[in-house]
Amino acid sequence: MMDESKLNAEPTEALGTETSRRTFVRVAVAGMGLAYAGAIGYPIFRYLNSNVEKEAELAAIKEVTLKDAGKLPKGSILMFKFGPRPAMLIHHADDTWSAFEAVCTHMGCTVGYDAARERIACQCHGGQYDPKTGENVGGPPPRPLMKYNLVMSKGLATVTRI
Ligand code: FES
Numbered sequence: 001m002m003d004e005s006k007l008n009a010e011p012t013e014a015l016g017t018e019t020s021r022r023t024f025v026r027v028a029v030a031g032m033g034l035a036y037a038g039a040i041g042y043p044i045f046r047y048l049n050s051n052v053e054k055e056a057e058l059a060a061i062k063e064v065t066l067k068d069a070g071k072l073p074k075g076s077i078l079m080f081k082f083g084p085r086p087a088m089l090i091h092h093a094d095d096t097w098s099a100f101e102a103v104c105t106h107m108g109c110t111v112g113y114d115a116a117r118e119r120i121a122c123q124c125h126g127g128q129y130d131p132k133t134g135e136n137v138g139g140p141p142p143r144p145l146m147k148y149n150l151v152m153s154k155g156l157a158t159v160t161r162i
Helices: 004-060
Strands: 063-066 076-082 085-091 097-101 112-114 119-121 136-138 148-153 156-161
Touching: 063 076, 076 156, 085 156, 097 148, 097 156
Parallel strands: none
Antiparallel strands: 063 156, 076 085, 085 097, 112 119, 148 156
């Protein structure tokens, strides 16, 4: 004759094991879901938030002084930062000066100076800008570069936003 208490005990243990497996799988799936959401969501949050932070930092900066600007040879440029944004000071061959935000108005690449062609050039898609006015003169950029106010005095360049 079988012990009835053992017969009743086995299904209860099996049920308990099945329940804990299901719980484990649910917790594991939920954990993986959270980890996956975090892996995707955090970089998106950082990207969006960094733009807000950069705009706040940019708004706080009104002026940049470049101490050794006077040493810049004619026909060359000095790249600098205006807050979080790249900028360029140009000393033209005719001894005039200009300063621009060095951010292409097409898709935001940093522009450089092509001295041989006397153009501000964007390497991303071939955008071209006039180095004296910042006017968009070739390629896909839809607008001129943002021009800064510039005062040159005793070798110092004082760059301010218009
Ligand atoms: S980002 Fe400069 S031309 Fe496209």
